[in-house]
Amino acid sequence: MQVRTDDRPRxxxxxLRAQQAILWxxxxxxxxxxxxxxxxxxxxxxxxxxxxxxxxxxxxxxHTGMIRFSQVGFNLCGIMIVPFFVLILAQMQxxxxxxxxxxxxxxxAVVAGATMFALSDIFFAVAAFRPDRSPDLIxxxxxxxxxxxxxxxxMLVAQFVLLALAVYFDDRGDPVFPRWIGHYSxxxxxxxxxxxxxxxxxxxxxxxxxxxxxWLRNGAFxxxxxxxxxxxxxxxxRQARSEAVAA
Numbered sequence: 001m002q003v004r005t006d007d008r009p010r011x012x013x014x015x016l017r018a019q020q021a022i023l024w025x026x027x028x029x030x031x032x033x034x035x036x037x038x039x040x041x042x043x044x045x046x047x048x049x050x051x052x053x054x055x056x057x058x059x060x061x062x063h064t065g066m067i068r069f070s071q072v073g074f075n076l077c078g079i080m081i082v083p084f085f086v087l088i089l090a091q092m093q094x095x096x097x098x099x100x101x102x103x104x105x106x107x108x109a110v111v112a113g114a115t116m117f118a119l120s121d122i123f124f125a126v127a128a129f130r131p132d133r134s135p136d137l138i139x140x141x142x143x144x145x146x147x148x149x150x151x152x153x154x155m156l157v158a159q160f161v162l163l164a165l166a167v168y169f170d171d172r173g174d175p176v177f178p179r180w181i182g183h184y185s186x187x188x189x190x191x192x193x194x195x196x197x198x199x200x201x202x203x204x205x206x207x208x209x210x211x212x213x214x215w216l217r218n219g220a221f222x223x224x225x226x227x228x229x230x231x232x233x234x235x236x237x238r239q240a241r242s243e244a245v246a247a
Contacts, residue, residue: 029080040070046209049202057135071125085110095170102166112155120149150208151199160189
């Protein structure tokens with residue numbers, strides 16, 4: 001369906017309003033997710049992979065209420081961060097010099113990452129669903145939840161690499177994102193990649209409770225979201241000015 005010429009300014013304005021709504025809802029979503037993250041008692045400090053089956057079972061029995069609250073909240077609200085990454089996608093589609101395959105591949109990586117996160121919520125919730133079950137079964141569910149939460153890093157690394165490639169291939173005179181975002185995105189991918197080893201190690205910085213796999217991984221992701229919020233705000237403002245002139 002073709003858009004009539006006199007409808008283009010209206011369509012552009014609607015697109016900008018939608019971007020603005022998503023952009024300014026992001027701090028609210030981030031605050032909600034931070035509250036849920038802090039409310040899960042197994043994150044501060046993160047549970048050790050070396051806990052015995054009985055210790056894991058005792059943990060779920062002693063903290064059943066807060067575990068259920070945090071995981072139900074993540075199940076409801078975790079997906080709310082996806083529009084932020086779709087906003088990045090929308091700006092990637094404004095780039096020139098690349099066939100948009102980076103943008104569509106980026107979307108696939110975002111969806112895959114959100115799915116893995118949702119599955120980890122489910123495993124945590126199932127472990128807390130019957131805290132009186134066999135300690136060995138609770139330990140298995142806990143292992144699955146943690147490994148699903150920390151180690152499926154490939155789609156996140158793909159997101160950062162695809163964004164970097166799109167930035168490098170953007171040959172606009174006034175690029176959508178500054179070139180340093182490509183460097184920063186690749187650096188974030190490098191920093192987060194080692195957490196895939198949490199599926200192997202039970203001790204040290206690469207274990208799921210380690211400095212690299214837990215703190216550096218999650219800190220790097222949070223820092224990336226904060227940085228991209230301001231970068232997206234600047235890109236949105238430039239787009240609004242350019243389209244106002246074009247209209």
